[in-house]
Amino acid sequence: MDEPLVPLVPMSHTAHIRSHRKPRRNAPSLAMRAGVASGVIGTLAVAAAAGSASAAEPVAQTMELPTLTADLATQVAESADATQQAAADYQLQAERDAAAAKAAKQAKADLADAKKAEAKKKAEAARKAAAAEAVSRSSARTALSASASTSTNVAAPASGNVSTVIAFLKAQVGDAYVMGGTGPNAWDCSGLVQAAFKQVGVDLPRVSEAQSTSGTPVSLSNVQVGDILYWGAAGSAYHVGVYIGNGQYLDAANPSKGVVIQDLSGYPATGAVRVL
Template identity: 65%
Template sequence: MSHTAHIPSHRKPRRSAPKTALRAGVAGGVLSTIAVAGAAGPAQAEPVTRTIEMPTLTDGLSTAVAASAQATEQVAQDLRTQAQEEAAAASAAKAAKKAKAEAVRKAEAKKKAEAEARKKAEAEAALRASRTQARTTLSATTSGSPASTTVATTSSSSSSSAPSSASQSSSATGSAASVISFVKAQVGDAYVSGGTGPNSWDCSGLVQAAFRSVGVDLPRVSQAQSTAGTQVSLSNLQPGDILYWGGAGSAYHVAVYVGGGQFVGAQNSSTGVVQRSLSYDPPSGAVRVL
């Protein structure tokens, strides 16, 4: 026995041949089977028909579309509502502006009317005061004079004796008669400040028109008419003379003496054109144009 026979070998023991052959045979058989199956597969396989049910997306998509449409409609409705509100606001603002303008116009018209009424009332009050003062002055300056006595006597006789008035009026001839006929024809017409006819007059407008009818062109206002002719005494009046109230050159009222102690004049807005006795409103003086 050698010395090396008892030394263990570090090499792995070889597998036995039968096991190796068996494993090789099994592996070879499997591969052969696969190869055969692969070769025979395309020729022997039959087509297989299978219905695959895909998941349905219609319901979810419909819901999403409906939600989107609803949201779009809501936005459109909101826009329409906003437009309507803006239109209503604009209309209301326009109406308010128009109403305010109308209210301002009415207020201004009312204010103007009140101012005119107040001015008219003040003018009439001033006219009455001036006439009262003129009468007082005339009474004081002519107290006891023949002129005052004559005027009073004439007035008294004219109011108590119609035939005397008629005879004095009928004594007017020519242009004076035409002037008297003109002013008497206007009795009953309205008094309007600045009026020159044909149906409404102020005092100087009536006198001017009466004398214009006979070709005499008088100034337009009372102040100028009171100095347009020759100053005559109230005791020596003739039909056709111009009577004035106030001072010569500063008269505030005029009329036409028609005889019989009476005059015709456009007095005021309350009476219009009237025929009155001199005692109704004694004049301050007179001028003779004809």
């Protein structure tokens, strides 16, 4: 079947020229765009409301902020003051500790100096006492020597000779014992006896063996003051001393005792001789 023929409409002479008017948008597109715009506006409104609410809330906080800031400043100031005070207290305590340590050190040094001074004072006193004792002994010996030099065996009575010997012997008490010593401050037994009798002009042998046979032998039951006592056999005695009465004798005993006075009962002699 043949298609119907469409009549040809004659075209305008301006149909080929593009129109400068904006094309119309259809209604659905406009409605959709209006809805989107409305939604955007609503969102902005909600955001603005939320922003207003958010902006309103800090206003109250800002009103209270000066109070909080003032409290914080007070606390900081108080903390600083406390820190400064603690530092000051620490420094003061450190200074006190240093002063106490210095004082203790000074006190210790002063005590040591005082002890040294006291020891020096005692040593000086002991030295002076020893010097005085030495002078005293020297004076006694000088007097005994002078007395002996003015007397002779013939003119002086026996009792005077004996007392001179005993006085000399007692003046040596406390002197040291030294083997081979003959004075004036250290003796052995025979050296002391020889020096004592020399004060009255009696020359005795130097050693104990020979002294034990000098003079006249006497029994121990008849011994008198001034008699020479000996220990060991006559002629070979190993020790001598002088009887001073009351059961006692004086001798240069040994290094530990020196010149002493002892009892015969503690160390009985073997025999005795008389030279005065």
